[in-house]
Amino acid sequence: MMDAAARKLPAICALSAAGGFLLWQVLAFVRAGVFEYPLDDVYIHLAMAEGIMGGTYGINPGEPASAASSVLYPLLLLPFPGTAVQRMLPLVWNFAALLALAGLFGGLIARSGVSRGWALYLALIAPFALNMPGVAALGMEHSLHALATLVLLIGLWRFLQTGEIGAALVLGAVLGPMFRFEGMAFSLLAAAVVFLGGRRRAGILIALGVVIPQVLFAAFLVVQGLDPVPSSVLAKFGGRRGGFNPATRFMANALETGGAAIFSAFLLTGLVQVMPWVRAHDRLPAIMATVWIAVATHLFLGTVGWLGRYEHYLMVMLGAVLVLAMPHVGRAGRVVVMAAALCAAVYYTYIAVASYTWNPRAIHLQQAQMARLVDELPREPVAVHDIGWVAWARDAQVLDLWGLASAEARRARMGAKDGQPEPEWAARLIRAHGIRYAMIYDDWIDDGIGHDWIRVAEVEMTNPRGKIGGYRVSVYATDPGFAPDLRAAIERFRAGMPEGVLVRNVGG
Numbered sequence: 001m002m003d004a005a006a007r008k009l010p011a012i013c014a015l016s017a018a019g020g021f022l023l024w025q026v027l028a029f030v031r032a033g034v035f036e037y038p039l040d041d042v043y044i045h046l047a048m049a050e051g052i053m054g055g056t057y058g059i060n061p062g063e064p065a066s067a068a069s070s071v072l073y074p075l076l077l078l079p080f081p082g083t084a085v086q087r088m089l090p091l092v093w094n095f096a097a098l099l100a101l102a103g104l105f106g107g108l109i110a111r112s113g114v115s116r117g118w119a120l121y122l123a124l125i126a127p128f129a130l131n132m133p134g135v136a137a138l139g140m141e142h143s144l145h146a147l148a149t150l151v152l153l154i155g156l157w158r159f160l161q162t163g164e165i166g167a168a169l170v171l172g173a174v175l176g177p178m179f180r181f182e183g184m185a186f187s188l189l190a191a192a193v194v195f196l197g198g199r200r201r202a203g204i205l206i207a208l209g210v211v212i213p214q215v216l217f218a219a220f221l222v223v224q225g226l227d228p229v230p231s232s233v234l235a236k237f238g239g240r241r242g243g244f245n246p247a248t249r250f251m252a253n254a255l256e257t258g259g260a261a262i263f264s265a266f267l268l269t270g271l272v273q274v275m276p277w278v279r280a281h282d283r284l285p286a287i288m289a290t291v292w293i294a295v296a297t298h299l300f301l302g303t304v305g306w307l308g309r310y311e312h313y314l315m316v317m318l319g320a321v322l323v324l325a326m327p328h329v330g331r332a333g334r335v336v337v338m339a340a341a342l343c344a345a346v347y348y349t350y351i352a353v354a355s356y357t358w359n360p361r362a363i364h365l366q367q368a369q370m371a372r373l374v375d376e377l378p379r380e381p382v383a384v385h386d387i388g389w390v391a392w393a394r395d396a397q398v399l400d401l402w403g404l405a406s407a408e409a410r411r412a413r414m415g416a417k418d419g420q421p422e423p424e425w426a427a428r429l430i431r432a433h434g435i436r437y438a439m440i441y442d443d444w445i446d447d448g449i450g451h452d453w454i455r456v457a458e459v460e461m462t463n464p465r466g467k468i469g470g471y472r473v474s475v476y477a478t479d480p481g482f483a484p485d486l487r488a489a490i491e492r493f494r495a496g497m498p499e500g501v502l503v504r505n506v507g508g
Contacts, residue, residue, distance in 0.1 A: 006110040006119065013106025013123040014099045015494045020133030021098055024352060028137070030359040031465075033498070038307060038359035038466075040367040042090050042139040043388030044068060044232075044404065047076035050392060059222055059391040059405050066230035067387070067405035071217050072178045073141035082393040090139035097143040098136035101316070104150050108320055113327040117323045118334060122323065128345035130319045134352050135312045141350050145179035148172050149186060153320050156290070158188045160283040165194065165202050172210060174202070174209045181233060182302045182310075184210065186294035188318065193290055223389040235403040235410045236303060246300040256305035257351075257467075261344055265318040266295055267315055268340055276444045284325060291317045307356055307467060308348065315344075355467055362466035363389070365500045366473060369459065370439050372496065373475070376489040383430050383438035383478065385445070388470065400434050401426055401445060413448070427478065436482035442471035449476070454483045457490050483507075 029035060037043075047059040048068045052075070058065035068074045076093055080086040109122045127133060136143045150171025159169055173190050176183030187210040195203025218228035227234065253259055272278060273288040295314045303310045322337050329337065371389040374382055379395050385402035403410025412425040429449025430438060437458075442449065454477040464471035475490065477483035487505070494503045 005116055009110040009119055009123045010103040010106035012120070013109065013126060014103040016124050017098050017102035017127035017132045017136075018095075020127055021095065021136055024137045024357060024479065028357045029355065031358055032361035032364050034360075034364055035141040036360035036364040036368065037090065039138055039140065040363055040386045040388035043367075043392040045070070045074050045090070045140070046077055046086060046393075047388065047391040048074040048448065050081040050379060052058070053078055053081040057220075058279065059387060059400075064082060064224035064226055065395075065400075065405040065407075066221055066224075066226050067232050067400070069181070069230055069232045070141040070145075070179055071213070072175070073144065074295065076144075078440075092141055094136040094143050095121055097147045098132055101147045101150060102132055104154065105130075105316070105320065105323075106145070108150075108154065109323055114323070116336075118326070121338065122341065125341055125345050126319060126323075128349055129341040130315045130344070131308045131312060131348040132316075134307070134348055134356060135309055137307055138153065138307055140309060141179050142309040142312050145176060145183060146316045148176040148179055149183060149313040150316055150320060152176055152186065152190055153287070153291070153317060156193060157283075157287055159194060159197065159199075160286055163197070163199075165199060165206075169194070170206060170209065173206050174213065176313075177210060177261055178213060178502070181214070182298055183313070184214070185297040186291070189290050189294050193286060231407045231410050232404040234407075236416075249302075250300050253299050253302075253304040256303075258305045258308045258311060261308075261347055262295075262299070262311040262318075264340065265322075265344070266292070268337070269318050269322060272325050272329055272333065272337070274323060275329055275333065277330060277333075278325055281328055284328065288321045288325065291321045293307050294331075307359070308351075355465070358465035359467060361469045362464070363473075365379065365461050366459070366468060366471075369497065369501060370473065373493045374438070375487065376493050377437070377485075380437070381433065382436045383426070383433075383435045383440070385440055385477050390439075397433075397435075399430065399435055401429070401438070401440065401448070421448060424450050425448070427453065430478045436477065436479040437486050438476045438478050439473050440476070441472070442474050444469060450478060451483060452480060453478050454480050455506045456483055456486050457506055460502045460504065462500055462502055 005178040011181060044067050054061055056062055056064060059067055059421055077086060077089045105126055106123050109119050134367040151168045155166050155169030155172050159165055173187040176187050188207055191203045191207035191210060194206055222228050225290050254263055269292055273285060278284055298314055326334055326337060367386050367389040374394055374396050375391050381397040383399040385388050386397055387400045387405055391398045400406045401409050403413055409429055412429055413421050417420040426445050426448030455474050456477050458472055477486045497503060
């Protein structure tokens with residue numbers, strides 16, 4: 001039974017997270033001058049939802065594409081397609097997920113047996129140490145995935161303590177991978193714990209509940225003429241992220257922005273679980289080992305970084321089991337864990353203020369402006385590699401050169417057996433689709449640029465800040481005969497350009 005002070009911890013933790021979220025949004029708004037999401041990817045989900053409502057699983061009418069890395073998230077964005085109301089749905093879902101996630105974490109602290117002072121400290125600092133406000137501000141599915149993960153962890157802990165298989169364990173196991181595919185590891189490990197804990201039938205049923213929806217979704221993609229794994233997932237493998245090689249991927253994750261935080265938490269949890277006081281506990285080693293294996297699986301096979309979103313659910317898992325271990329690690333151990341939490345909170349707060357809260361400005365000055373240029377050429381097909389703003393609420397056909405929404409482009413870009421694309425791969429693709437202009441980062445497409453393309457303009461951010469693919473976009477007439485029309489559109493486009501963007505004409 002929790003005392004009155006402990007019962008307040010969920011609300012305190014949720015209010016702390018909400019305060020951090022509000023400060024994040026205020027700072028981002030001041031810097032951008034408008035409300036904007038920190039990632040163009042939000043608009044990919046919105047465009048996918050708009051496509052689903054129009055009868056196509058994809059961003060272009062009549063052209064199936066698996067541009068979303070989440071099964072469920074686009075479905076939550078279905079209402080009011082292509083409207084300003086739909087645009088706010090990611091914000092609403094993420095704020096709700098943030099409050100629920102922080103509230104549940106506060107409840108875990110309250111029930112952990114940690115002393116009142118330490119518990120209050122954790123409730124206030126945990127949202128920042130685990131980057132809850134920063135990830136919720138992104139507008140993506142990662143906060144919902146972290147919420148499902150924590151629900152599963154709480155359900156699994158209850159099973160280990162009481163033998164009870166509750167709704168939290170089942171729902172968390174099934175929903176986690178439906179929000180993010182990498183949730184499969186923890187869900188299946190939880191099913192294995194149930195199986196090995198003597199509930200074999202239940203363990204098998206939970207595993208089937210995890211796997212069958214994924215198989216059905218893969219079958220749906222195949223029926224649509226797509227790969228069984230979303231192209232948006234496959235397009236992110238390769239290059240500096242280590243491809244499909246677990247060892248190089250592990251090293252790439254360690255060196256990625258945010259790698260230090262997740263690897264430090266991973267190592268700290270590993271050290272805590274081998275402490276004699278923890279090992280002597282009859283249930284704690286099982287859940288700590290389960291979480292540790294799940295995190296290790298992600299670090300070898302998954303991705304870390306890009307505004308801290310990919311590893312967020314890992315941080316929540318590790319933070320949760322460290323809280324459970326707190327009463328069993330001695331005073332020195334508690335001081336180390338508390339100091340680590342403070343360091344993580346300072347790190348995530350610093351990087352948010354110094355970099356990530358600049359991202360909405362960057363998205364507004366770049367991707368949103370590219371969408372305005374598309375509006376100047378209504379129904380004219382365009383090739384880009386940041387497809388969100390350009391694809392959402394617009395009629396123009398969009399060719400995704402990076403391959404999130406185009407398996408054809410993904411295969412061409414990622415190359416054949418040697419992993420290197422053929423020269424002018426993008427030019428051939430664009431020609432085959434009858435597209436007459438493109439907006440790209442030159443160094444991303446590189447040798448894929450056509451020899452006969454005419455660079456008509458460069459759109460460059462002044463005082464560039466934030467983490468995006470590049471600060472200069474080149475606008476090409478991929479069909480030389482289209483150059484005059486493109487130049488005229490750019491002149492119209494220039495008239496409404498916000499402060500902070502320079503449009504430079506190139507050529508005649």
